[in-house]
Amino acid sequence: xxxxxxxxxxxxRAQAVPVETPITQCGDKKVGPGKDELQPLGHxxxxxxxxxxxxxxxxxxxxxxxxxxxxxxPESFKPLGCGYFRYATGIxxxxxxxxxxxxxxxxxxxxxxxxxxxxxxxxxxxxxxxCQPRDARFLxxxxxxxxxxxxxxxxxxxxxxxxxxxxxxxxxxxxxxFFGVQLxxxxxxxxxxxxxxxLPYVECGEGLYGKDRTRVWWRxxxxxxxxxxxxxxxxxxxxxxxxACVGRRSFQLGVVDKKPNPVCRGAKKSxxxxxxxxx
Numbered sequence: 001x002x003x004x005x006x007x008x009x010x011x012x013r014a015q016a017v018p019v020e021t022p023i024t025q026c027g028d029k030k031v032g033p034g035k036d037e038l039q040p041l042g043h044x045x046x047x048x049x050x051x052x053x054x055x056x057x058x059x060x061x062x063x064x065x066x067x068x069x070x071x072x073x074p075e076s077f078k079p080l081g082c083g084y085f086r087y088a089t090g091i092x093x094x095x096x097x098x099x100x101x102x103x104x105x106x107x108x109x110x111x112x113x114x115x116x117x118x119x120x121x122x123x124x125x126x127x128x129x130x131c132q133p134r135d136a137r138f139l140x141x142x143x144x145x146x147x148x149x150x151x152x153x154x155x156x157x158x159x160x161x162x163x164x165x166x167x168x169x170x171x172x173x174x175x176x177x178f179f180g181v182q183l184x185x186x187x188x189x190x191x192x193x194x195x196x197x198x199l200p201y202v203e204c205g206e207g208l209y210g211k212d213r214t215r216v217w218w219r220x221x222x223x224x225x226x227x228x229x230x231x232x233x234x235x236x237x238x239x240x241x242x243x244a245c246v247g248r249r250s251f252q253l254g255v256v257d258k259k260p261n262p263v264c265r266g267a268k269k270s271x272x273x274x275x276x277x278x279x
Contacts, residue, residue, distance in 0.1 A: 026056035039074075043081050045094075047074035054094050058111035060103065061087075069103055069113045082131035091120040095144060097151045097182075119154050119173075119181035140181065150180030150201055150208075150219070167194035169201035169219070170210045177210070182220040188212035195233050196241065206253060207233040207241030218244075218254025225249075225256055238263050 022044070024031050031038045031046065038046040038053065046053045051071035053059060060069035078086040083094040092114050096102060101113040117140075124136035133140040138154035150169040164172045170192070171178050177187040184192070187210070195209035195216070209231065210217050216226035223231075230246045243263045244251040250261035 021055075023055050026053070041074065041077060041079055043079035043083075043085075045077065045079050045085065047077075050074070052077050054112075058105065058109060059094070060111050060113045061092075062101070062113055062115040069111070080125070080127050082127045082133070084125070084127050084133055086122050086125065089122050090116040090118075091122050091125045092116055093142075093144070093152075097144070115182065117152055117181045118183040119178050148206060150182075152181045153201070154178075154181055165198065166192065166210065167198035167200075168196050168204040168208050168210065170194050179208070179210070179217070179220040184210065184217050184220045186215070186222070187217065188214075195231060195244070205239075205241035207238075207244060209233060209244055209254075218251075221254050223251060223254045226251060234263050 022031075022040075023038075023046070026038060026046075029036070029038050029048070031040060033039060038048055041047055041052065044054055046055075048058075050073060051058060052074055059072055061072060062069065072087055076088045080086060085092055085094065094114065096112045097115045101115070103111050103113060105111050119138070120133075120140070121135040121137060125133065126135070127133050131142075133142070134157070136157075138156055141153040141155060142151070143149040143153065144151045153169065154163075154171070156163050162173055166172055166177075169179050170184070172189055172192060175189050177184040177189050177192045189212075191213045192210060193212075194204075195211055196204055196207055201208070208219050209223070211228040211231055214228050216223040216228050216231045225246075226244075227246050231244060232246075233241050233244045235241075242252055243261045245261075245264035248260050248264050248266075250257045250264040252261070
């Protein structure tokens with residue numbers, strides 16, 4: 001297995017148990033049981049009316065396509081410890097998974113937008129005393145401190161029947177494709193493959209690309225304007241596999257470059273020698 005070796009590494013398994021510092025006040029609102037106060041939910045979370053905060057930071061759900069972020073309803077919010085919580089039928093972690101996952105609200109306060117861990121089974125998900133998350137099917141490795149890696153990676157418990165590692169963090173299970181634990185929306189699962197082949201994700205650098213018959217994804221994000229048939233990640237003169245190519249067009253971190261990167265130019269064709277016919 002591509003991931004199995006990581007489980008024996010203490011540095012990969014051990015996670016520091018976070019110290020949850022309680023708060024007593026946010027702005028002019030104090031913590032307490034009253035309707036107009038910040039009501040403790042446990043593990044550093046607080047209810048404020050019809051929304052939830054982590055400490056003093058407002059939390060929002062990752063929106064559906066073309067929808068604005070939405071607050072978490074306190075009545076459906078269940079903290080599990082170590083930053084994880086169950087919300088309705090999903091599992092979340094309490095930090096954004098991308099630098100862009102913040103929004104400025106009307107009162108000037110910056111809220112954080114959280115993404116559901118799509119692969120996690122909410123009914124059986126738990127966190128042990130060492131902050132190691134798991135559910136009935138998988139153990140989960142938390143790589144959120146290393147931005148170049150998938151934030152979370154699932155490792156099957158037992159034989160992992162029906163679970164296939166495709167390389168560079170992509171997996172296929174239950175007829176769907178995931179990057180780490182995030183669903184690759186719209187991907188054609190039977191034809192999906194990692195662009196760099198079945199490399200372990202720790203060896204893929206920033207070239208975390210996958211494709212099906214017609215489209216390309218960087219991580220779980222669709223790459224606009226990329227033709228799957230011609231898409232490639234050059235191995236030569238491409239440190240960290242940062243640059244990808246479609247012909248001479250170049251892409252970095254899933255976005256097309258305004259000016260093509262020289263890596264995608266390729267070798268110049270040698271001039272063809274025209275032989276003169278002897279008379």
